[in-house]
Amino acid sequence: MGIQDDAAEIRASGWRTLAALHGLIDSALEKALQAEYRLSVVEYTVLEALSRQDGWHMRMQQLARAAALSSSATTRLVSRLEERGLLGRYLCADDRRGIYTELTPQGRELLRVARPLHDATLEATLTGAADVPELAPLVRALHDLEPAPASPAGA
Amino acid sequence: MGIQDDAAEIRASGWRTLAALHGLIDSALEKALQAEYRLSVVEYTVLEALSRQDGWHMRMQQLARAAALSSSATTRLVSRLEERGLLGRYLCADDRRGIYTELTPQGRELLRVARPLHDATLEATLTGAADVPELAPLVRALHDLEPAPASPAGA
């Protein structure tokens, strides 16, 4: 049984490291984007996901998966961004249950100006994490990953 | 400028992968622990962090760092667990601002029975993620990490 325990402890330890690094990056991005552009990380993620779509539009549920949110949370998130004029909703003709969201010019513009801060914060946080002994190996591993396709979670 | 953009896109892509895997594991653990033991992932994390401490006690702020929570969230989390009899609060003699929390026997018992489900869920989720092309490399990288010391975030 010792062998099983060891394997479980290795996984648990890896999970703790993953969670720690995730939390570090997430809160750094959250603070930076919130302070400068009044955007949460999920909101940025949604804008960014939309910008990577051909035609810049997506259905609510695709969005929910891309942002790892429930559909109710997605509804409200889209409503918030819509009220700020960053994206628009419109019915889709072929399936009238579905609703497409589309980036407005203002949404694209906000993303354009926010992206440098996002990227710089990400870089700075990763650099900082590389100096923390417990996180460094994971940071290196991340760096060595092959660039993943557009939507890791959207499959 | 193309080179910088590439580097930024590699980091962004790694971050998306990290977030996706984190979300996957987190929600799987959340559902499993919540359904069986009425414990959230953070609550489990706190119990587990306490169990790894010599003497099973920690100050609120250590706990806050270990769980990556604000101090107010920590206060309420500890209150919830205290009401369920899983841990106790007591003043610490040398610094009377500080409050120690300590696992009760019931807390240790709950952790003992919950840990197998936690570990099994973690294993199952990682195994599942290894079949998702975008996540597989990160899963492998995690597995190859050297076992990190007790508290990756607590430093």
Added chain:
DNA sequence: CAGAACTATTTGCACAAGCAGATATGCCGC
């Protein structure tokens, strides 16, 4: 020792998230 500056914890408040249920639409067999 008095007062200022700092640290630890708790409370008031506002907000975003999930679940369950409601509503509308699509699809299938008959």
Added chain:
DNA sequence: GCGGCATATCTGCTTGTGCAAATAGTTCTG
């Protein structure tokens, strides 16, 4: 075309979170 079932989105409600301010205790300075 009609009931029955699945899918997409939205709404009501509860809960957990962070920020800012309040409170209590420590430490440093003169």
